[in-house]
Amino acid sequence: MRKSCMLLYMSILFGALSAQQEDKMQWFADAKLGIFIHWGIYAVDGTDESWAFYNNKVPYEQYMSQLSRFSAARYQPQEWADWIAESGARYAVLTAKHHDGVALWNTHQLHTAAKSPLSIPQLSPAKRDVLTPFIQTIKQKGLKAGVYYSILDWSHPDYTGFRKDSARYSIQQDPARWKRFQAFNQAQLRELMEEQNPDLWWFDGGWEHSAEEWNAREIREMLLNKNNNAIINERLTDNGDYGTPEQNFPIVRPKEKHWELCMTTNDNWGFQYKDKNWKTPKEIITIFADVVANGGNLLLDIGPMEDGTIPQEQVNILKELGRWNKKHEEAIFNTVPGLSSGHFYGPSTLSKDSMSLYLFLPGNATGAIEVKGILNSVKSAEIVGASKICSTKVVGKISWSAKPGLLFIDIPSDPRFTDPMMTVVKLSFSEPIKIYSGTGGL
Numbered sequence: 001m002r003k004s005c006m007l008l009y010m011s012i013l014f015g016a017l018s019a020q021q022e023d024k025m026q027w028f029a030d031a032k033l034g035i036f037i038h039w040g041i042y043a044v045d046g047t048d049e050s051w052a053f054y055n056n057k058v059p060y061e062q063y064m065s066q067l068s069r070f071s072a073a074r075y076q077p078q079e080w081a082d083w084i085a086e087s088g089a090r091y092a093v094l095t096a097k098h099h100d101g102v103a104l105w106n107t108h109q110l111h112t113a114a115k116s117p118l119s120i121p122q123l124s125p126a127k128r129d130v131l132t133p134f135i136q137t138i139k140q141k142g143l144k145a146g147v148y149y150s151i152l153d154w155s156h157p158d159y160t161g162f163r164k165d166s167a168r169y170s171i172q173q174d175p176a177r178w179k180r181f182q183a184f185n186q187a188q189l190r191e192l193m194e195e196q197n198p199d200l201w202w203f204d205g206g207w208e209h210s211a212e213e214w215n216a217r218e219i220r221e222m223l224l225n226k227n228n229n230a231i232i233n234e235r236l237t238d239n240g241d242y243g244t245p246e247q248n249f250p251i252v253r254p255k256e257k258h259w260e261l262c263m264t265t266n267d268n269w270g271f272q273y274k275d276k277n278w279k280t281p282k283e284i285i286t287i288f289a290d291v292v293a294n295g296g297n298l299l300l301d302i303g304p305m306e307d308g309t310i311p312q313e314q315v316n317i318l319k320e321l322g323r324w325n326k327k328h329e330e331a332i333f334n335t336v337p338g339l340s341s342g343h344f345y346g347p348s349t350l351s352k353d354s355m356s357l358y359l360f361l362p363g364n365a366t367g368a369i370e371v372k373g374i375l376n377s378v379k380s381a382e383i384v385g386a387s388k389i390c391s392t393k394v395v396g397k398i399s400w401s402a403k404p405g406l407l408f409i410d411i412p413s414d415p416r417f418t419d420p421m422m423t424v425v426k427l428s429f430s431e432p433i434k435i436y437s438g439t440g441g442l
Contacts, residue, residue: 075308088325
């Protein structure tokens with residue numbers, strides 16, 4: 001009897017915790033779009049962020065010399081926040097510290113015997129905290145603010161790693177040294193926790209050690225004790241709330257219920273002079289629609305120059321994405337994934353009440369499009385943002401069979417109604433949509 005009561009209690013407890021977790025994750029699930037910002041000393045020479053010295057592309061001393069030339073002379077956090085809001089993004093994440101160990105905020109933590117903290121305010125011509133004003137401005141905009149933090153630090157003398165072909169020591173050889181680094185790491189996180197209180201923690205670098213070695217569970221508990229509603233990505237060695245596939249679009253939906261595709265606007269995270277391989281706004285929008293239709297978010301990256309200027313190509317992407325998002329807002333934000341594979345050849349989403357289905361079509365698509373397996377009668381088919389009703393036709397429906405026919409929707413060729421980036425059609429129903437997924441037949 002006592003055992004069954006305990007099992008019941010645990011079931012109720014875990015159910016309550018699960019419900020609380022889902023409530024916390026709801027804003028993230030509804031947000032759909034965030035903007036990632038990689039900004040650091042690597043923008044000075046336009047080199048790989050941290051990886052340049054780790055992979056022996058440049059000497060460590062040459063890489064770190066960029067610190068003395070990082071000016072932030074044209075940095076305007078209000079302008080950044082305005083463009084992010086204009087894009088339609090609901091949150092933004094800035095790199096507070098990358099793997100090179102250079103902090104963007106006024107950290108008080110020393111790299112062991114160093115005379116000054118390794119930070120932009122202390123050691124660069126900028127002479128100021130460039131993280132705090134951005135976080136404050138993003139929150140004032142009503143957006144969620146995220147902080148990127150690398151838990152590894154290749155510059156710290158008490159960290160185990162340095163370059164890909166060399167290491168300082170192993171934890172087993174010198175556990176006291178590792179404990180000093182753990183204390184440093186947690187002290188920096190406490191600073192960010194107290195000063196910024198982010199809505200989202202975006203960790204990176206966890207692959208070099210285990211969760212136990214990082215004290216990942218302890219870090220998570222420390223952060224949530226400050227803000228129980230904060231969410232954490234899974235790169236805190238599996239102690240997070242959502243998955244983060246990177247760059248390549250997943251063919252199969254990630255296993256995590258909540259996930260986010262982080263992707264660059266060209267081929268690099270940070271600013272690089274030679275990288276002109278910009279993704280077009282149309283390509284970004286196509287990727288975004290695919291992500292949302294698969295139940296994920298897109299964290300789209302921009303890389304400002306060292307002086308704080310955002311390249312015009314990235315500004316244009318944010319503006320074009322914003323124009324499209326504003327026009328098609330109802331089909332994207334606060335929606336859930338739509339039809340499964342085989343019903344429609346393209347992305348789709350559903351309103352939360354399942355009374356509206358949104359179909360995403362290639363830009364300026366015209367003619368008949370086909371949808372399979374809808375058991376409901378369509379009340380109306382309308383092009384979103386154009387107030388244009390489309391004609392529909394059902395073929396192959398046998399009167400005495402419960403199986404649905406094929407739905408064809410006629411998209412007009414008039415460019416006044418279609419969108420050059422991606423056209424969205426809304427199907428409305430009188431009751432929640434019902435889908436047939438059988439093998440056909442009588």
